[in-house]
Amino acid sequence: MGKIVMSGPQNVSLDGVVQDPDGKEGFERGGWFLQSGGKDLEQWNKIALEEALRAEAWLLGRKSYEFFGTRWRPRSGELADRLNSMPKYVVSSTLEEPDWNNSTVLKGDVVSEVSKLKQELDGEIIVPASYRLGRTLIEHDLVDEVRLVVFPVVLGAGERFFGEAGGKKAMRLVDTRTIGDGLAFLTYEFAPNA
Numbered sequence: 580m581g582k583i584v585m586s587g588p589q590n591v592s593l594d595g596v597v598q599d600p601d602g603k604e605g606f607e608r609g610g611w612f613l614q615s616g617g618k619d620l621e622q623w624n625k626i627a628l629e630e631a632l633r634a635e636a637w638l639l640g641r642k643s644y645e646f647f648g649t650r651w652r653p654r655s656g657e658l659a660d661r662l663n664s665m666p667k668y669v670v671s672s673t674l675e676e677p678d679w680n681n682s683t684v685l686k687g688d689v690v691s692e693v694s695k696l697k698q699e700l701d702g703e704i705i706v707p708a709s710y711r712l713g714r715t716l717i718e719h720d721l722v723d724e725v726r727l728v729v730f731p732v733v734l735g736a737g738e739r740f741f742g743e744a745g746g747k748k749a750m751r752l753v754d755t756r757t758i759g760d761g762l763a764f765l766t767y768e769f770a771p772n773a
Contacts (some may be wrong), residue, residue, distance in 0.1 A: 619758055620759075
């Protein structure tokens with residue numbers, strides 16, 4: 580059975596904002612990833628490679644799939660080669676022909692499709708950046724673990740990682756690491772009986 584992990588790593592501000600980290604979505608407070616990550620981004624890249632190498636597959640919403648595909652398809656190097664070759668599953672009701680190597684479209688009910696995928700695969704199924712998809716999966720108790728890289732910035736507005744839907748979910752801290760001098764890498768497991 581697979582293990583669904585929200586990671587890639589999942590980047591958030593101190594106040595939980597995940598919206599527009601690279602500044603390309605037009606959000607007025609976007610671009611915080613590069614601005615607040617600074618010299619720690621080299622170490623962050625090592626974490627991203629570690630995550631990709633141990634993943635069995637990636638699971639993405641359509642917007643994240645298109646963003647990552649555009650970014651990584653033309654590149655080479657260890658991380659790009661891994662992302663381009665690994666199995667990718669994209670949840671979409673409109674995407675007909677995925678154009679990124681080794682991609683499969685999951686159509687139909689997202690909860691049942693992801694439940695089947697979790698039964699079919701072994702190892703980690705990483706959900707990178709797809710926070711809307713992640714919220715749905717968390718709401719239906721399909722996510723096993725969340726790995727957050729917390730950036731030292733407060734944005735005050737923007738889409739939050741958890742949003743407001745889904746109700747109370749207990750979690751248990753299982754690991755903490757520091758990335759460079761300013762980033763915190765936090766790993767939580769869901770604790771359904773807590």
